[in-house]
Amino acid sequence: MQAKLSTFKNKIDLFKQGQLKWPFVAPPFILIPVIIIALAMALPLLYLIVRVWGVDDFLSLLLREQTITVLLNTLALAGSVTLSTIIIALPLAWLTVRTDLPGRKIWSILTMVPLVIPSLVGGFAFVSAFGYGGIVHNFISDVFNISYTPRIYGFFGAWALLTLLCYPYLLLSIRSALVGMDPSQEEAARTMGQNSWQIFWKVTFPKLRPAIAGGGLLVALYTLSDFAAVSLLQFDSFTRVIFLQYRGSFDRTYAAVLALILVGLTMLIVTCEMWTRGKARYHSLGRGTKRKLRKIKLGKWKWPALIFCSTIVLLALVLPVGVTIFWLIRGLIHGEAFVLRWEAAFNSFYAAGITAIVGVVATLPVAIISVRYKSRFSKLLEKIAYAGYALPGIVVALALVFFGSNYAISFYQTLPLLIFAYVILFLPQAMGALRSSLLQVGPNVEDAGLIMGCSRFKVLRTVTIPLIRPGIFTGAALIFLTTMKELPATLLLSPIGFRSLTTEIWNATTEAFYTRAAVPALLLVLISSFSLWILFSQED
Amino acid sequence: MFKRKGLIVLALALVTLLAVFTGCSSTSDTEELTIYSGRSENLIGPVFEKFEQETGIEVNVRYGDTAELAATILEEGENSPADIFFAQDAGALGALATEDRLQTLPEEYLEQVDSRLRSPDDEWLGVSGRARVVAYNTDNVDEDELPDTIWGFTDPEWEGRIGWSPANGSFQAFVTALRVVEGEERAEEWLRGIQANNPVRYHNNTSTVEGVGRGETDVGFTNHYYLFRFIAEEGEDFPVRNLYTTNDAGSMINIAGIGALDGADNEDVNQLIEFLLTPEIQQHFIEENNEYPVVKGMDVDNPLVKSLEKIDTPDLDLTNIEDLEGTLKLLSEVGAL
Numbered sequence: 001m002q003a004k005l006s007t008f009k010n011k012i013d014l015f016k017q018g019q020l021k022w023p024f025v026a027p028p029f030i031l032i033p034v035i036i037i038a039l040a041m042a043l044p045l046l047y048l049i050v051r052v053w054g055v056d057d058f059l060s061l062l063l064r065e066q067t068i069t070v071l072l073n074t075l076a077l078a079g080s081v082t083l084s085t086i087i088i089a090l091p092l093a094w095l096t097v098r099t100d101l102p103g104r105k106i107w108s109i110l111t112m113v114p115l116v117i118p119s120l121v122g123g124f125a126f127v128s129a130f131g132y133g134g135i136v137h138n139f140i141s142d143v144f145n146i147s148y149t150p151r152i153y154g155f156f157g158a159w160a161l162l163t164l165l166c167y168p169y170l171l172l173s174i175r176s177a178l179v180g181m182d183p184s185q186e187e188a189a190r191t192m193g194q195n196s197w198q199i200f201w202k203v204t205f206p207k208l209r210p211a212i213a214g215g216g217l218l219v220a221l222y223t224l225s226d227f228a229a230v231s232l233l234q235f236d237s238f239t240r241v242i243f244l245q246y247r248g249s250f251d252r253t254y255a256a257v258l259a260l261i262l263v264g265l266t267m268l269i270v271t272c273e274m275w276t277r278g279k280a281r282y283h284s285l286g287r288g289t290k291r292k293l294r295k296i297k298l299g300k301w302k303w304p305a306l307i308f309c310s311t312i313v314l315l316a317l318v319l320p321v322g323v324t325i326f327w328l329i330r331g332l333i334h335g336e337a338f339v340l341r342w343e344a345a346f347n348s349f350y351a352a353g354i355t356a357i358v359g360v361v362a363t364l365p366v367a368i369i370s371v372r373y374k375s376r377f378s379k380l381l382e383k384i385a386y387a388g389y390a391l392p393g394i395v396v397a398l399a400l401v402f403f404g405s406n407y408a409i410s411f412y413q414t415l416p417l418l419i420f421a422y423v424i425l426f427l428p429q430a431m432g433a434l435r436s437s438l439l440q441v442g443p444n445v446e447d448a449g450l451i452m453g454c455s456r457f458k459v460l461r462t463v464t465i466p467l468i469r470p471g472i473f474t475g476a477a478l479i480f481l482t483t484m485k486e487l488p489a490t491l492l493l494s495p496i497g498f499r500s501l502t503t504e505i506w507n508a509t510t511e512a513f514y515t516r517a518a519v520p521a522l523l524l525v526l527i528s529s530f531s532l533w534i535l536f537s538q539e540d
Numbered sequence: 541m542f543k544r545k546g547l548i549v550l551a552l553a554l555v556t557l558l559a560v561f562t563g564c565s566s567t568s569d570t571e572e573l574t575i576y577s578g579r580s581e582n583l584i585g586p587v588f589e590k591f592e593q594e595t596g597i598e599v600n601v602r603y604g605d606t607a608e609l610a611a612t613i614l615e616e617g618e619n620s621p622a623d624i625f626f627a628q629d630a631g632a633l634g635a636l637a638t639e640d641r642l643q644t645l646p647e648e649y650l651e652q653v654d655s656r657l658r659s660p661d662d663e664w665l666g667v668s669g670r671a672r673v674v675a676y677n678t679d680n681v682d683e684d685e686l687p688d689t690i691w692g693f694t695d696p697e698w699e700g701r702i703g704w705s706p707a708n709g710s711f712q713a714f715v716t717a718l719r720v721v722e723g724e725e726r727a728e729e730w731l732r733g734i735q736a737n738n739p740v741r742y743h744n745n746t747s748t749v750e751g752v753g754r755g756e757t758d759v760g761f762t763n764h765y766y767l768f769r770f771i772a773e774e775g776e777d778f779p780v781r782n783l784y785t786t787n788d789a790g791s792m793i794n795i796a797g798i799g800a801l802d803g804a805d806n807e808d809v810n811q812l813i814e815f816l817l818t819p820e821i822q823q824h825f826i827e828e829n830n831e832y833p834v835v836k837g838m839d840v841d842n843p844l845v846k847s848l849e850k851i852d853t854p855d856l857d858l859t860n861i862e863d864l865e866g867t868l869k870l871l872s873e874v875g876a877l
Contacts, residue, residue, distance in 0.1 A: 128754070133756055232747065234741045234743070247607040252615075398611060398612065412619075491602075491603070491604040496601070496602050510605075511582055
């Protein structure tokens with residue numbers, strides 16, 4: 001033990017003298033996986049470069065007038081959606097974790113389920129609810145006798161729909177930070193006579209910053225990548241234009257140019273997020289024992305809080321689910337067949353489950369490098385990792401079609417390749433959660449383990465991982481739920497004949513088979529709610 | 541406690557991964573045909589099943605968006621597992637033909653199909669047809685009000701009442717047809733005329749017809765058979781009917797068709813083509829999907845579908861509608877896309 005301690009001290013000394021650079025202090029069981037993952041994450045970028053390479057009119061393609069407009073549109077949409085989701089998610093998280101809100105558990109689940117509603121279903125429901133002649137429009141004009149013309153297409157509709165679809169990303173991220181937070185500082189503030197409002201803004205909120213930034217990043221980048229929402233509501237964002245290129249002209253070059261601009265934009269957003277992280281420390285230096293926190297009494301605020309929660313649940317969950325049930329019943333009345341394929345539900349669940357496990361295992365070393373061994377390398381790695389998530393699914397899918405069919409034919413169109421694609425797409429979702437959990441664990445706890453003579457692997461296994469369990473569960477849940485609703489990669493890369501709930505929904509909606517789309521859509525919501533319920537029962 | 545749980549999870553993960561790897565390496569000796577289908581499973585799946593039963597050839601189908609599947613085949617190059625590409629429109633087949641990825645098909649099948657509904661270079665053929673129509677809302681529009689040609693909709697009286705989906709493949713095929721039939725200038729004039737009436741732009745044909753049904757728009761440019769899907773879902777009183785325009789590209793016939801990829805086994809491919817052109821399957825397209833047959837001598841029998849004979853469809857060679865690029869350029873120029 002003495003010897004181990006001295007080598008450890010030696011390393012510290014070497015580091016202080018500047019002879020040892022941080023990333024390489026990382027032990028091999030972290031560094032090697034990280035390098036492999038970095039290479040995997042770089043595949044879509046490599047593909048885009050292959051596609052654009054040697055194009056002479058690259059600059060003229062880049063500087064089309066349309067490109068600038070689309071760039072501004074996309075930025076405006078991503079920014080406004082992020083802002084509005086923070087406004088929704090922050091109070092929701094606080095209410096469902098910290099207060100005595102009646103039915104807290106139920107609200108926790110109900111406010112989270114919209115995460116799994118595919119934007120295609122959400123979008124169709126949104127249009128048939130709020131559009132002209134839709135449920136809401138008919139209700140208002142019939143009951144209140146007010147005639148108006150709803151204008152849902154364009155920026156406003158895309159913003160509203162994406163806000164309702166995306167706020168759960170932030171909610172989950174803020175929730176897990178709140179659950180894992182050391183209560184001692186808040187209690188100290190309370191004993192010093194601060195009220196709940198002051199404590200929230202002065203103590204809790206600053207500690208939530210990394211979670212808000214991380215979740216906000218997920219929302220912003222999801223907004224960049226989503227196709228169905230912007231297409232149904234006809235807003236010219238990058239993704240819509242990229243899809244138009246593939247769908248209309250088979251022009252893979254201009255699509256690749258646009259996708260590269262999107263990657264640039266992603267880098268910019270990720271850099272901003274890294275900048276907001278600053279140099280602050282989020283772990284406590286003291287004992288930091290985990291204790292149950294006293295729930296804050298809402299008192300007279302109970303009713304406004306309940307109204308707030310129900311409004312969000314009504315708009316984001318009841319409405320799309322209601323419309324789907326309406327499709328089902330209407331179709332059955334008119335003699336449409338009831339088609340239920342358990343196989344699709346099983347496949348979705350199974351593929352998403354494996355992806356969640358593989359995804360978290362792959363994210364952990366990346367998160368550790370980025371938090372504990374911060375360097376230029378780790379920052380670059382993180383930026384590359386987010387590129388896959390921000391790119392439209394079709395681009396990542398075609399990249400893997402290209403590499404898979406040409407360089408890994410025996411894996412092409414197999415489940416492992418599909419899961420590999422999912423991991424490239426969704427690894428960043430677990431990043432935020434794992435990062436913020438790791439930030440809350442002081443490195444001194446780990447150092448204590450090392451000084452006691454444990455190997456680094458043992459410290460990771462017995463100290464770090466148990467302490468960041470909330471982050472691990474959140475990360476796994478995010479990857480699981482997002483994989484459940486993934487479409488473009490599933491269509492192109494799955495084993496042939498593979499049905500998932502989303503491919504069933506897509507197949508049905510494109511040709512107006514609403515009844516057949518309703519069953520898998522409802523199953524998707526049910527399975528996901530069940531998974532969330534399991535997740536939250538881990539919390540206490 | 542945590543440790544044991546962790547072990548169980550790890551073991552489960554390993555077992556599933558193992559299952560995944562072994563599961564995908566199984567091979568069989570039966571004859572197989574791999575199809576990339578841009579046609580929805582709900583429309584074509586039963587036909588493939590019937591083919592499997594009757595011939596014993598195992599059919600593997602990947603369903604997806606027509607253009608995305610075409611892009612996939614192009615990325616896969618010669619390693620493509622696909623034998624057959626079943627496309628929702630001629631444009632995508634044309635794109636593969638341009639890249640020399642399609643085989644020449646046997647004369648005996650080609651000659652069964654109306655020459656306007658197949659490739660002039662014998663590289664693909666249509667297996668079912670659909671007409672372009674103008675769907676109109678029966679509550680808001682009187683049949684007498686409707687113009688005879690698509691040109692009538694450029695009149696200012698249709699301001700704010702039109703829906704279309706310029707990003708859609710069959711819409712683009714229609715615009716290409718318009719360019720071929722009436723010339724570039726007239727096509728641009730028509731598009732600008734509609735643009736001046738501030739049309740509502742939709743995601744796809746389904747949304748276009750749905751928009752007409754809700755009354756958001758009074759008319760929509762779309763394909764004829766979506767109406768029957770909505771009637772099946774919502775009943776006969778779904779307030780939309782189809783208008784077939786006369787003697788212009790507005791009532792052109794589009795096809796869903798197939799092409800055989802360069803590496804495919806001809807025997808199996810030929811069997812599938814033969815099967816798709818049999819009266820039994822053509823009748824299936826007519827009855828189940830409300831589509832048009834492509835073989836000579838058959839026709840539709842539905843009071844709401846105008847028969848092939850009576851449609852005043854433009855005399856048009858589908859070759860020329862392969863020029864999608866020009867159409868896309870035109871659509872962006874007029875600001876429709």
